[in-house]
Amino acid sequence: MEFLRRWWKPLAFLLLLAFPWVNREPYYHSLGFFVLLYAMMATSWNIMGGYTGYKSLGHSAFYGLGAYLVAIAANKLGWNPLISAPFLAIIVALMAVLLGWIMLRTSGSAFVIATIAMLLIFRITALNLREITKGAPGISQPLPPWSPEFSRMPFYYYILFWLIVALFVSWYIRRSRFGLGLVAMRDDEGKAEMVGVNTTLYKVLAFGVSAYFVALGGGVWSYFTSHISPIYAFDILVGVDMILMTMLGGLGTLWGPVLGAFILVPARDLILFKFGSTTIYLAIIGGLMMLVIIFMPKGFLTTITGWVENRRAPRAAHQGARSMAEIYDSSSEKKHREDESSHE
Template identity: 30%
Template sequence: MTDLLSRRSASSTQRVSRWTPSSAVGTSAGAVLIVALAALPYLINLATIYAMIDLFVLLILASTWNLLAGFGGMVSVGQQAYIGLGAYSLVTLADLLGVNVFLAIPIAAIVSALVAIPVSYLAFRLVGGYFAVGTWVIAEVFRLVTIQIPQVGGGAGVSISAMSGFPRDLRIAVGYWVALVCVVVVVGSCVLLVRSRFGLALTALRDDPTAAATSGVNVDASKRLVYLISAAGAGVAGTLIAISTLRVQPSGVYDVQWSAFMIFMVVIGGVGTLEGPIIGAVIFWLLKQALAEYGSAYLIGLGILGVLFVLFARRGIWGLVSRRGRVDLFPVGYRLRLPDQTRRKQ
């Protein structure tokens, strides 16, 4: 009897949908938010605008580190290698080679991804904790190599003159819009990536690499591609840091503290989801704004918070939100319209 019913329903086409009510609301809200953010420089003071660029950098870092660690299972402590590479690529392209500074951003992202190819063959020889330490060492090598290059200021760093054509207020506003475009492109790409065919492989890989392989997913190739994509993302973050601070120093851009921030944001937000890193970045940014005056005590506070989340809320804030069942703010899933549900609607 049940067999007969299910056979009949099978003949109806188009039974799988990608959208859910929550993802329709979430994606529309996201679109409205982007428009509102674009208008922001006309509405609020420049100091806040400046702080917003910092938020966008954090959003990019959290989202791309999450792709790497949350989906790819590769806990890297060395993504600052690509933050630095992105920042220095921008300086080189814009100031030394005279490339348009806005065009230099995507080129710097591509440079980061290209450099990540040979690095991946080195780093992927290690797994788990060894991979983490190995990536940190690689980032240190990047820093040490940069110090040896006098054309970009060696250990002292270099100032950027490509943005000096703008008056100060406009420069900050332009920096803001550029950062907004970058964050929309990077986070949007993460959403499209997870929604795509490759995202299906990536999500399977996140949950069980062995079963993913026996289901036909090329695990190694998928991991490598994720590594390249997140290197490009970190490179974009580096270019934004360079454009907004107007100065690039090896000790700043190659600081392992970036990795600590990325881990913190993704862990408290919710690892392995698209929504988690966004929430984590916003929370981290708010804490940074509110507690910055307490100096190192604020870092201790962040550390304690991170430990509490790891112990008691391993799936982060987004995990608490969706603990009664998966909630997607982006249309990345697949849902089957069951026969009884369709009937109820008619």
């Protein structure tokens, strides 16, 4: 148990590296890609929704913007999508900072509605700018230049690298003064402002950082699928999936969004395989999330950690009491011997 606790991260990394070679079927490469993609985007969403408490339902707007910027750059300028995606995502992040400066004047349900409105505006714009986005039919991209045998594997390793980067950014933010300010705002924004936290600046920056990796994911996805359209690029369910994965794994934790993605994406594929592309999938996922919210409102990771700590606490207390009793017995015995010696 101690071995796993100390070495699980390197072991997990090695397993992820070996996964495409152990499972050579293209389906498993695609499944692995989407698991890592959603793990990265859920981690990114968690920086805003988990650390600050401002839950956005419109983050798929940044997903769609990243997808279209990469696709347009590939068609119009001939840019390699895998090279251009990280740089074009910066443009989306800057747009998010500007939009966040406007929308983050609201909070609670008003902010949620504002993010949904943002998503719908971008979706309608993409449908109507036919000269740029090709409208409803969408845009196609050239196929990747590598061998069809390895058509999905490069995407898998590419997104694995960016997942590690996103986790590092999330970890660094959480341990920094900036992250402490975000958590303070989540607990009580008024008190955080009173003690000197620039709440507006912190929220806007978190919104921009959160948008970056989602936009990057959208750009990589557009090249992965080779064809995108506004209906799928600006799909609200993409943002909903990020939220569900984060809540399932553990809201506001580092590894919770990753765990949620590793559970929900394969489960979604299994449900779609069993029942087909019907609304039954949404009903089953919705029911599962209701059970999680009712019985594990803090998420799977936080709940399990709490159970383990609660089980350890009585043992630790018993061990401590036992140690104290042994110390007391030994000291009493020593004192008794000293008394006997003095009498002699």
